[in-house]
Amino acid sequence: NAGVTQTPKFQVLKTGQSMTLQCAQDMNHEYMSWYRQDPGMGLRLIHYSVGAGITDQGEVPNGYNVSRSTTEDFPLRLLSAAPSQTSVYFCASSVTGDGIQYFGAGTRLSVL
Amino acid sequence: GIQVEQSPPDLILQEGANSTLRCNFSDSVNNLQWFHQNPWGQLINLFYIPSGTKQNGRLSATTVATERYSLLYISSSQTTDSGVYFCASNSGGSNYKLTFGKGTLLTVNP
Numbered sequence: 309n310a311g312v313t314q315t316p317k318f319q320v321l322k323t324g325q326s327m328t329l330q331c332a333q334d335m336n337h338e339y340m341s342w343y344r345q346d347p348g349m350g351l352r353l354i355h356y357s358v359g360a361g362i363t364d365q366g367e368v369p370n371g372y373n374v375s376r377s378t379t380e381d382f383p384l385r386l387l388s389a390a391p392s393q394t395s396v397y398f399c400a401s402s403v404t405g406d407g408i409q410y411f412g413a414g415t416r417l418s419v420l
Numbered sequence: 421g422i423q424v425e426q427s428p429p430d431l432i433l434q435e436g437a438n439s440t441l442r443c444n445f446s447d448s449v450n451n452l453q454w455f456h457q458n459p460w461g462q463l464i465n466l467f468y469i470p471s472g473t474k475q476n477g478r479l480s481a482t483t484v485a486t487e488r489y490s491l492l493y494i495s496s497s498q499t500t501d502s503g504v505y506f507c508a509s510n511s512g513g514s515n516y517k518l519t520f521g522k523g524t525l526l527t528v529n530p
Contacts, residue, residue, distance in 0.1 A: 339516065341516075341518070343520075348522060349522065350506060350521055350522040350523055351506065351508075351520040352520070353517055353518060353519075356516055356517070358516060364516070367421075367517070396461065398463065400463075405516035406450055406451040406510065406516070407451075407468070408453065408465050408468045409453060409455075409465060409508075409518065410465065411455075411463040411464075411465075413461070413462055414461050414462075414463075
């Protein structure tokens with residue numbers, strides 16, 4: 309059982325480039341979410357989804373887009389990367405929005 | 421939104437010592453979780469404990485929802501316990517927005 313899988317593990321971008329961080333889960337969880345982790349800041353919620361076709365903003369949504377076309381996948385898009393988006397990104401899933409959260413291994417992103 | 425504060429921010433122990441980590445939250449909650457982030461960055465859920473007490477081996481957790489705090493106890497600490505411990509919660513009015521504390525960095529020396 310793979311759990312929550314994030315790709316890539318590492319990525320370096322130039323300012324203004326776009327990219328998609330992939331997140332997939334094989335546990336049939338309805339709830340999925342994206343967080344960013346910065347030194348001394350803990351984890352902050354970017355976007356979340358309570359099911360296919362339904363997404364909503366978290367605490368720090370600016371500069372990021374999401375969509376949820378299937379239960380399994382929840383990609384995070386950076387349309388025009390900025391140095392302020394240098395961070396470690398985590399995807400999580402759970403059966404329900406207030407259930408136990410299972411995290412992926414993270415994607416370390418650097419924007420130059 | 422809800423505020424989550426953790427203490428202490430840093431803790432250094434000798435192997436075999438016991439410790440208590442605290443998490444205070446500013447509002448009533450229906451979801452309180454403890455996580456361990458190991459030195460390689462992986463986040464593992466330790467406890468889902470909106471109220472009451474749970475134990476898992478050398479770790480236990482207690483949440484007193486009426487007084488808005490949770491405690492994580494680590495007994496007979498081992499070097500593998502090192503890492504960052506986070507608590508996270510959401511308020512009853514925002515079931516899907518989980519707020520994390522800034523964590524407690526635990527270092528267990530051999």
